[in-house]
Amino acid sequence: ESNVPGRHIPLVVGHRGNSGFAPENTAAAFAQAAVAGANMIETDVRLTADGELFLFHDETGVRTTNVAQVYPLRAEDPITSFTAGELRRLDAGAHFGPEYAGEPIVFLSELPAALGFELGVNLEIKSPVSSPGVEQELALMLAGNRDWAQLLETQQLAVSSFDPASVSRLADLHLPAWQLVSTDPDAVLLARTDPRVRGVVADHRCLTAQGAAAVRAAELGLWVYTVNSDADTAAVLALGVDAVITDFPGNLLAPAVAGGP
Ligand code: G3P
Ligand code: MG
Structure with a gap:
């Protein structure tokens, strides 16, 4: 909440960590x-072949790991087809820069220690359909x-997904559920949204003033992703x-x- 009357200062959430400057979803980021100075981090959650939760955005390891060197015959396979032990052998930092070589994939159980217990966390469930039971x-x-x-x-926790069925399962489990959307959150969409959700996480490129007002009228929280330019920041503020x-x-x-000089 803002301490300036009439101003509303939003939480700042580091997308995949400080991913503009460090390899996404790593302890360094x-x-x-x-x-x-972020208030929270957003990170993507997937389930290994042997049932461990880990933090990873893409469906395969090609873009952000050395999987092609370590497992050349399986490089294009879903990252979720690997076991936790196999994933621990991968480097998730070198792709970003040599100074990050050796950064491992982070497992969800390790995240609080990696964060130093300072930041809130937005966990995004990435593979709810291919990983049944991930919410449980x-x-x-x-x-x-x-x-x-x-x-x-x-600290704060928010758990989000693009998949409405996954969001409902999160709510069933009494987790703080947020609905991710890649369209303007109009009244029709909100009527279909699980009433137990805390709020909507919208693509800033789709969000209109009408959409924002509809979310407010439904008494839901409104977060936006992924806002990187000054102009886009001003628009969402x-x-x-x-x-x-x-x-x-x-x-x-x-x-x-901060409100300018
Ligand atoms: O959770 C917001 C945002 O991360 C959703 O898109 O593809 O960056 O995971 P993506
Ligand atoms: Mg994400």
Whole structure:
């Protein structure tokens, strides 16, 4: 909440960490998001072939890991077809720059320690259809892990998905569920949205003033992704959003949010 009357200062959420400056979804990117002043990080959750939750955006490891060197015959296979032990052999940092060589894929159980217990977390469920049971695994892991219990005592958690069925399963499990959308969140869409959701996470390129007003009228939170330019930041701030997901959380804290000199 803003301490300036009439101004609404949104949460700053580092998209895949501080991913403009560090390899996405790695401990380095999460640590940098904290230093940049982010309030939260957004990260993508998938399930390994042997049932461990890990943080990874793409469907394969080709773009962001050395899978082609380590497992040449399986490089194009879904990243979720690998076991946790196999994924631990991959480098998820070198693709971004030699100074990040050796950054491993992060497992969800390790995230609180990687964050230093400072930041809130937006977990995006990435593979709900190909990984049935991923929401249940998540709920079990959060409930049974001491580091997560400690993080959740003080920090925020939001769990999101583009898949409405996955969002409903999250709500069934009493997790704070948010609906991701890649269209303007109009009244028709909101009528179809699970009434238990806390809010909508919208693509800023689709969000109109009418869409923002519809979300407000439904008494839902409104977050936007992925906002990287000053012009786009100004536009979403004018719509009064509650959180801005960005690859450059440090930039977002500059004059546009602070209110200028
Ligand atoms: O959660 C917001 C945003 O991350 C959704 O798109 O493809 O970057 O995961 P993507
Ligand atoms: Mg994401």
